[in-house]
Amino acid sequence: MKNILGENEKIADENRKLFREKNVFVINLMGSPGSGKTTLLEKTLSKLAEKLKVAVIEGDLFTARDAERIERQKVPVVQINTAGGCHLDAAMVKRAAESLNLEELDLIIVENVGNLVCPAEFDVGENLKAVVLSITEGDDKPLKYPLIFKESAVAVLNKIDLIPFTNFNLEQARADLATIHPQIKIIETSCTKLTGLDDWCNFILENF
Amino acid sequence: MKNILGENEKIADENRKLFREKNVFVINLMGSPGSGKTTLLEKTLSKLAEKLKVAVIEGDLFTARDAERIERQKVPVVQINTAGGCHLDAAMVKRAAESLNLEELDLIIVENVGNLVCPAEFDVGENLKAVVLSITEGDDKPLKYPLIFKESAVAVLNKIDLIPFTNFNLEQARADLATIHPQIKIIETSCTKLTGLDDWCNFILENF
Numbered sequence: 001m002k003n004i005l006g007e008n009e010k011i012a013d014e015n016r017k018l019f020r021e022k023n024v025f026v027i028n029l030m031g032s033p034g035s036g037k038t039t040l041l042e043k044t045l046s047k048l049a050e051k052l053k054v055a056v057i058e059g060d061l062f063t064a065r066d067a068e069r070i071e072r073q074k075v076p077v078v079q080i081n082t083a084g085g086c087h088l089d090a091a092m093v094k095r096a097a098e099s100l101n102l103e104e105l106d107l108i109i110v111e112n113v114g115n116l117v118c119p120a121e122f123d124v125g126e127n128l129k130a131v132v133l134s135i136t137e138g139d140d141k142p143l144k145y146p147l148i149f150k151e152s153a154v155a156v157l158n159k160i161d162l163i164p165f166t167n168f169n170l171e172q173a174r175a176d177l178a179t180i181h182p183q184i185k186i187i188e189t190s191c192t193k194l195t196g197l198d199d200w201c202n203f204i205l206e207n208f
Numbered sequence: 209m210k211n212i213l214g215e216n217e218k219i220a221d222e223n224r225k226l227f228r229e230k231n232v233f234v235i236n237l238m239g240s241p242g243s244g245k246t247t248l249l250e251k252t253l254s255k256l257a258e259k260l261k262v263a264v265i266e267g268d269l270f271t272a273r274d275a276e277r278i279e280r281q282k283v284p285v286v287q288i289n290t291a292g293g294c295h296l297d298a299a300m301v302k303r304a305a306e307s308l309n310l311e312e313l314d315l316i317i318v319e320n321v322g323n324l325v326c327p328a329e330f331d332v333g334e335n336l337k338a339v340v341l342s343i344t345e346g347d348d349k350p351l352k353y354p355l356i357f358k359e360s361a362v363a364v365l366n367k368i369d370l371i372p373f374t375n376f377n378l379e380q381a382r383a384d385l386a387t388i389h390p391q392i393k394i395i396e397t398s399c400t401k402l403t404g405l406d407d408w409c410n411f412i413l414e415n416f
Contacts, residue, residue, distance in 0.1 A: 032242065033240045033324045033346075033352070061352060061355075062351070062352065062354060063348075063352055065348055084325075086294065114240070114324065114352070114353070115294070115323060116240075116323070117292075117321065118294050121292075137242025138242045141242060143270070143271055144269060144271055144273065144274075145269060147269075161373075162344070165370055165373060
């Protein structure tokens with residue numbers, strides 16, 4: 001395991017060097033299956049495209065469903081199929097990036113495999129990690145899956161419109177996130193009610 | 209990876225032999241973080257306890273929160289902390305089972321780590337696998353994460369009460385599940401509205 005992570009780190013550093021040379025900022029977008037990562041991208045890519053040239057790398061075990069959804073947003077997209085693998089690694093992102101024209105890009109968003117555990121352990125050469133937590137997953141998830149929240153610069157609390165129909169305690173979740181990672185930025189979004197999406201886009205533009 | 213799985217399979221077979229000798233039926237309960245595995249157990253353990261002597265093995269990366277919730281249901285519970293590991297393996301379940309009195313038990317439910325990918329690859333010596341899919345995760349999950357649905361005898365479509373607030377297409381999900389695994393039993397549940405819980409308990413009693 002240490003060898004695998006060491007080899008991955010080496011390729012991640014090469015990716016980061018390449019992205020810096022080409023002036024491309026890279027976000028590694030993580031979260032559980034169904035937390036709403038693809039929908040968040042669908043709703044914000046056009047907003048971001050007003051300011052930045054964006055591409056997406058889509059990670060999935062199988063199918064090109066998410067890439068097809070992103071393609072409709074008229075941004076370049078590369079699908080990675082891990083064939084059952086539970087996370088993206090730096091070598092996969094390196095190969096995917098080779099089919100993008102980096103000279104013409106400002107930002108790549110890498111949508112990782114839906115998984116709140118393994119993706120947090122594998123640096124892909126990103127500038128920052130972001131985690132999407134659907135409030136339907138429950139407020140105990142930061143304490144139960146701390147690494148991904150420790151690693152991420154921002155936590156997007158998505159599907160916030162469903163909060164009246166759940167027992168999610170927003171105050172508790174915010175307190176737990178602050179304990180695990182005091183500097184983490186917390187953004188509340190709803191992709192159906194279209195709330196918080198400007199906050200998310202502004203966070204990206206400010207960190208860019 | 210093949211070596212790890214081969215070694216795991218050996219211990220899983222030993223577990224299965226031991227459980228059969230002791231007349232204990234074992235269910236491996238899997239699903240994404242926040243799909244509602246622990247709440248499903250909370251709501252059904254007392255119903256099952258009328259007919260069977262049940263114990264629970266709780267798998268989590270960190271914390272004993274789920275085990276504490278299960279303890280309140282007055283059934284024996286053993287917590288496994290994987291310390292960041294993304295799934296339970298047969299050796300962990302073997303150690304956990306050693307602290308249970310198997311002679312006095314009819315059924316062990318193993319609640320796996322919240323993860324729709326890795327747990328499906330690791331046999332822990334169970335008699336059957338069950339997967340919980342919250343409808344808030346989206347109807348595309350069976351096709352995107354097929355292995356766990358192929359491996360499971362039953363798919364519990366949980367949080368069905370939230371369907372009016374989502375774009376989840378129940379017909380599509382059922383059709384995709386039937387394509388991936390024609391024999392899979394599909395049970396719709398809501399742990400807040402207390403619907404479908406008898407179906408779930410009856411499924412266990414019929415397969416027992």
